[in-house]
Amino acid sequence: MIGETHRFTLRALKTQHSLHLPPFSSLSSPMADPSPKPVPLLKDQLDIVIPTIRNLDFLEMWRPFFEQYHLIIVQDGDPNKVISVPQGFDYELYNRNDINRILGPKANCISFKDSACRCFGYMVSKKKYIYTIDDDCFVAKDPSGKDINALEQHIKNLLSPATPFFFNTLYDPYREGADFVRGYPFSLREGAPTAVSHGLWLNIPDYDAPTQLVKPRERNTRYVDAVLTIPKGTLFPMCGMNLAFDRELIGPAMYFGLMGDGQPIGRYDDMWAGWCVKVICDHLGLGVKTGLPYIWHSKASNPFVNLKKEYKGIFWQEEIIPFFQSATLSKECTSVQKCYIELSKQVKEKLGAVDPYFNKLADAMVTWIEAWDELNNTSEETSSKQPNGAAK
Amino acid sequence: MIGETHRFTLRALKTQHSLHLPPFSSLSSPMADPSPKPVPLLKDQLDIVIPTIRNLDFLEMWRPFFEQYHLIIVQDGDPNKVISVPQGFDYELYNRNDINRILGPKANCISFKDSACRCFGYMVSKKKYIYTIDDDCFVAKDPSGKDINALEQHIKNLLSPATPFFFNTLYDPYREGADFVRGYPFSLREGAPTAVSHGLWLNIPDYDAPTQLVKPRERNTRYVDAVLTIPKGTLFPMCGMNLAFDRELIGPAMYFGLMGDGQPIGRYDDMWAGWCVKVICDHLGLGVKTGLPYIWHSKASNPFVNLKKEYKGIFWQEEIIPFFQSATLSKECTSVQKCYIELSKQVKEKLGAVDPYFNKLADAMVTWIEAWDELNNTSEETSSKQPNGAAK
Numbered sequence: 001m002i003g004e005t006h007r008f009t010l011r012a013l014k015t016q017h018s019l020h021l022p023p024f025s026s027l028s029s030p031m032a033d034p035s036p037k038p039v040p041l042l043k044d045q046l047d048i049v050i051p052t053i054r055n056l057d058f059l060e061m062w063r064p065f066f067e068q069y070h071l072i073i074v075q076d077g078d079p080n081k082v083i084s085v086p087q088g089f090d091y092e093l094y095n096r097n098d099i100n101r102i103l104g105p106k107a108n109c110i111s112f113k114d115s116a117c118r119c120f121g122y123m124v125s126k127k128k129y130i131y132t133i134d135d136d137c138f139v140a141k142d143p144s145g146k147d148i149n150a151l152e153q154h155i156k157n158l159l160s161p162a163t164p165f166f167f168n169t170l171y172d173p174y175r176e177g178a179d180f181v182r183g184y185p186f187s188l189r190e191g192a193p194t195a196v197s198h199g200l201w202l203n204i205p206d207y208d209a210p211t212q213l214v215k216p217r218e219r220n221t222r223y224v225d226a227v228l229t230i231p232k233g234t235l236f237p238m239c240g241m242n243l244a245f246d247r248e249l250i251g252p253a254m255y256f257g258l259m260g261d262g263q264p265i266g267r268y269d270d271m272w273a274g275w276c277v278k279v280i281c282d283h284l285g286l287g288v289k290t291g292l293p294y295i296w297h298s299k300a301s302n303p304f305v306n307l308k309k310e311y312k313g314i315f316w317q318e319e320i321i322p323f324f325q326s327a328t329l330s331k332e333c334t335s336v337q338k339c340y341i342e343l344s345k346q347v348k349e350k351l352g353a354v355d356p357y358f359n360k361l362a363d364a365m366v367t368w369i370e371a372w373d374e375l376n377n378t379s380e381e382t383s384s385k386q387p388n389g390a391a392k
Numbered sequence: 393m394i395g396e397t398h399r400f401t402l403r404a405l406k407t408q409h410s411l412h413l414p415p416f417s418s419l420s421s422p423m424a425d426p427s428p429k430p431v432p433l434l435k436d437q438l439d440i441v442i443p444t445i446r447n448l449d450f451l452e453m454w455r456p457f458f459e460q461y462h463l464i465i466v467q468d469g470d471p472n473k474v475i476s477v478p479q480g481f482d483y484e485l486y487n488r489n490d491i492n493r494i495l496g497p498k499a500n501c502i503s504f505k506d507s508a509c510r511c512f513g514y515m516v517s518k519k520k521y522i523y524t525i526d527d528d529c530f531v532a533k534d535p536s537g538k539d540i541n542a543l544e545q546h547i548k549n550l551l552s553p554a555t556p557f558f559f560n561t562l563y564d565p566y567r568e569g570a571d572f573v574r575g576y577p578f579s580l581r582e583g584a585p586t587a588v589s590h591g592l593w594l595n596i597p598d599y600d601a602p603t604q605l606v607k608p609r610e611r612n613t614r615y616v617d618a619v620l621t622i623p624k625g626t627l628f629p630m631c632g633m634n635l636a637f638d639r640e641l642i643g644p645a646m647y648f649g650l651m652g653d654g655q656p657i658g659r660y661d662d663m664w665a666g667w668c669v670k671v672i673c674d675h676l677g678l679g680v681k682t683g684l685p686y687i688w689h690s691k692a693s694n695p696f697v698n699l700k701k702e703y704k705g706i707f708w709q710e711e712i713i714p715f716f717q718s719a720t721l722s723k724e725c726t727s728v729q730k731c732y733i734e735l736s737k738q739v740k741e742k743l744g745a746v747d748p749y750f751n752k753l754a755d756a757m758v759t760w761i762e763a764w765d766e767l768n769n770t771s772e773e774t775s776s777k778q779p780n781g782a783a784k
Contacts, residue, residue: 143535166713167628169590169682170597171616178614179607182600183629183663185713186706198561205562208574215571222570224563224618234623236559237575271575290561314578321558321577 040068041155044274046129048151049121053077055084058135063088065139069131072121074099077113085368094120102375109367114260115240116269122247122254123372129158130251131244133295140202140296143223153293154244157227161191162287164232171291172224187353195250195286196277199242200224207241208267208314209307212300232282235324238274242295245277251376252336253280255368258361265357266309271317272361275324282341283329284364313356320355323347337369345370421444432460433547438521440543441513445469447476450527455480457531457541461523464513466491469505486512494767501759505650506531507632508661512746514639517763521550522643523636525687532688535615545685546589546636549619553583555681556624563618563683587678588669591634592616594691598631601699604692604748619683624674627716630666634687637669643768644728645672647760650753657749658701663709664753667716670712672731675721704747711746715739729761736761 048066050056051074059066063086075083079095097122100107110120115134122130131151140148160174165188173180173189180189205220206320211364230236245254253276256269281288327346343363351358440458442448443466451458455478463483467475471487491512492499502512506528514522523543532540552566557580565572565581572581597612622628637646645668648661675682719738725731736757743750 137501167682168627169624169628169631170591170612177610177612179599179603179610181629182598182603182631182659182702183666183709185598186602187710200561205571206574207571208576210578211571211574216570218571220562220569221615224616225614226616226618228620230559231623231626233625234559237573239561239574267574272684273573290559310574317575317577318579342515 009255036366040065041152041159042129043068043341045127046070046131046151046155047072047121047125047127049074049118049125049130049132050135051076051080051115051118051121051132052083052135054135056086056135057084059086059089060140061139062133064147065151069151070127072125073125074117074121076117078113092124094124103371106374107373109258109364109371111256111259111263111269112261114263114266114269115379116256116259118240119180119254119256119269119273119368122251123368123375125247125307128246128248129155129244130247130254132240133243134241134297136299137201137241138296138298140294142294143225145272148293148295150199150242150293151244153188153227154199157197157289157292158194158244158246162194162229162289163188163191164282164285164287165192167231167272168228171228171340172289175227190240192285192287193246193249194289195246195281196238196288197227197244197245198236198238198288198290199293199295200291201239201241202294204297204300206241206297209303209310210314212303212306216300216303223294224291227289230278230288230290235275235278235321236288236290238270238277240270240273241297242293243270248282249286250281250336251279252369252372253277253340255365258357258364259301263357264355265312265316266304268310268313268317271313276340276343279327279329279343280336283333283339284336316354320351323350340369343368349355431456433551434521437519437660438462438523438543438547439464439513439517439519441466441510441517441522441524442527443468443507443510443513443524444475444527445473448527449476450530451478451481453531454525456488456539457543461543462519462783464517466509466513467506468509476764484516486516495505495763498763498766500758501647501756501763502648503648503651503655503661504538504653506655506658506661508648508651510632511646511648511661511665511760514643514683515760515767517639520638520640521547521636522639522646523673523737524632525635526633526689528689528691529593530688530690531631532686534686535617540687542591542634542687544634546591549589549681550586550636550638552586554586554621554681555580555582556621556674556677556679559623560620563620564681566581567619577675584677584679585638585641586621586681587638587673588630588680588703589636590592590617590628590630590666590680590682591636591685592683593631593633596689596692598629598633598689601695602706604695605696607694608692614691615686616683619681622670622680622682627667627670627713628680628682630662630669632662635662641676641678642669642673642728642765644761645669645730645732647757650756651751655749656747657704657708659698660702660705660709663705666737667712669733671716671719671721671735672728675725675731676728704749708746708767712743715742729765733758733759747766 048069049072053076073091073093075095079097099110111117131154136283142148169181170178203219254273257272259266259269327343329339333342347364348359439462441464445468464485465485467487471489491502502510561573562570595611646665649664651658651661696763721731721734725734736754740751740754
């Protein structure tokens with residue numbers, strides 16, 4: 001199957017930027033709308049970001065759920081390879097040449113030969129919401145055998161409040177058939193805005209290399225019918241395989257770091273983003289949810305290759321996590337960007353001693369924010385500064 | 393059905409205290425043991441505590457799961473009423489006269505006409521573990537239609553470690569078929585000892601009076617197949633309906649406060665205990681789990697009566713919860729008792745201004761610890777001081 005590949009220049013990108021989006025996508029209302037296809041939730045307010053090195057045949061299975069959304073495909077590896085996308089999908093595709101052309105020298109903050117490159121898609125999107133999914137993830141079934149519309153569940157998670165300040169024992173209190181239990185303070189029942197929805201995986205669980213090696217046959221078969229807010233002050237391992245977030249609330253913190261080609265580490269891209277995001281959400285009073293929806297994760301990656309990528313991370317995380325657990329941001333950090341810059345300074349100051357890599361990462365965090373602001377600034381002059389030169 | 397009621401004097405109590413328990417109850421092993429009934433988990437190390445004002449016919453449904461355990465029944469209300477217990481159960485029963493006789497003046501720390509009286513059962517037990525259940529709770533079924541052995545699940549929860557320091561997105565990592573996910577620090581994978589297992593309820597959810605009034609028909613029909621650790625630093629609303637804990641680890645903090653007769657508040661007994669317990673568990677590095685097992689909660693209590701009981705609590709919890717959220721215990725607090733006494737001082741100091749009730753409650757917290765230590769001290773002299781006089 002040969003797909004149409006669209007390569008966007010800066011000009012094309014700017015055109016898209018200037019689109020006026022409707023204030024809010026409405027629920028499908030079949031009575032009012034005689035068209036056969038109901039408008040999916042947030043259709044014009046959400047982009048699906050997919051990092052890939054191969055043909056996107058996996059989209060066929062997602063067609064009923066993704067076809068009406070816009071896709072941003074970030075092609076990793078050889079930019080000369082043509083990635084085939086099934087017919088009928090609306091997409092834009094960026095390869096390394098595009099990234100270099102759009103970001104110029106700042107392209108060095110975007111990882112190469114690692115799925116961390118996906119965060120470039122977050123940066124160029126102009127939508128309020130992002131859903132990102134790996135190309136080895138398929139549609140899972142719920143216990144009744146019905147196909148799970150993962151995107152719809154993420155949207156529900158993002159559009160309903162979170163409860164980071166007190167734990168509700170019946171899980172998501174905003175869900176149909178549930179509520180806050182006795183003893184839950186009434187002043188907290190309005191909840192907090194939800195910035196992140198972290199979905200899970202049936203079949204192949206997201207294990208590290210040592211666990212993969214020790215439990216090669218373990219499969220996740222348990223469907224836990226819950227969405228819950230990760231409490232304020234608690235860190236979690238955020239996996240980028242099946243993840244949605246509100247770009248306006250937390251986008252600039254969704255940087256997946258320096259991984260893969262030329263870096264001493266891989267497979268910690270989403271973890272890094274998760275730690276930064278959680279500290280910043282806690283500071284800004286935003287919620288992070290985890291649980292439903294499940295996707296079907298089809299293929300375990302090679303544990304030997306993974307061990308090589310993770311090796312240093314296994315040591316480093318023992319120092320990184322206490323660092324993030326004790327990180328506090330000053331009152332002046334009133335925007336995600338300010339929080340992130342402040343955090344980058346602390347990374348340099350406190351993790352620089354662990355390994356020089358963290359100095360480089362801290363610099364890349366600053367570059368990322370500069371690039372984000374350039375691409376997302378409404379003023380013409382900032383964006384017109386974009387050079388066409390190649391990345392360093 | 394006429395049950396045998398056993399009333400224990402202090403002498404009987406002391407005899408029970410001196411029992412030598414086996415170091416650890418073993419799993420049932422049908423091959424080694426030819427007897428038809430397998431020995432249930434922790435048979436000689438766990439007491440089931442039931443507060444009640446009525447005949448305990450509900451035990452018939454629990455017979456297969458409870459019959460081999462020892463029950464401690466705390467009879468609330470009129471001590472002259474005879475409570476009938478189905479034949480074949482091994483139990484001790486305490487009414488108000490017994491409580492007054494055993495505790496003397498200290499009996500004033502045990503609530504009357506409120507299920508908070510159940511904590512007397514925790515105090516007189518000599519076992520390592522407690523399971524407490526309300527008499528309107530029945531055996532629930534899992535999604536496959538199988539009866540849920542709630543006690544067995546609680547024991548599993550208590551015997552496996554907890555993970556209070558970092559969130560595992562696949563929930564309990566010690567469960568069969570699950571593990572720690574990628575990004576979970578290896579240094580934290582030993583976990584922490586589990587002090588509390590908080591179970592949930594199908595059918596009638598544990599709602600406060602306002603929610604009961606607003607949603608009279610809401611039923612919990614959702615079976616969430618998960619056990620999770622409530623992270624360190626996060627408070628939760630602990631319900632006493634279906635609750636297990638390790639007496640040795642946290643028993644002295646399981647005080648259900650002053651509720652009911654003569655008090656300005658009710659239905660906050662378990663909440664109060666939960667807040668104290670969580671702060672102390674966090675301080676001592678112990679884990680608190682919530683989730684499975686479910687029981688079937690049969691009957692909603694009267695929302696109008698409940699509103700009257702909860703009325704002040706609804707206001708007070710808005711000040712109590714921030715108090716507990718910011719409470720810290722000094723390094724000298726190395727035992728549960730020391731933590732609890734320290735907490736009682738802070739209650740007096742910081743909540744006394746909210747209402748004089750909290751001064752009374754703080755005093756009762758101290759009395760509770762004194763009574764606990766008297767009944768649980770191995771030295772003869774302490775216990776022999778127990779008077780036979782009535783409570784104040």
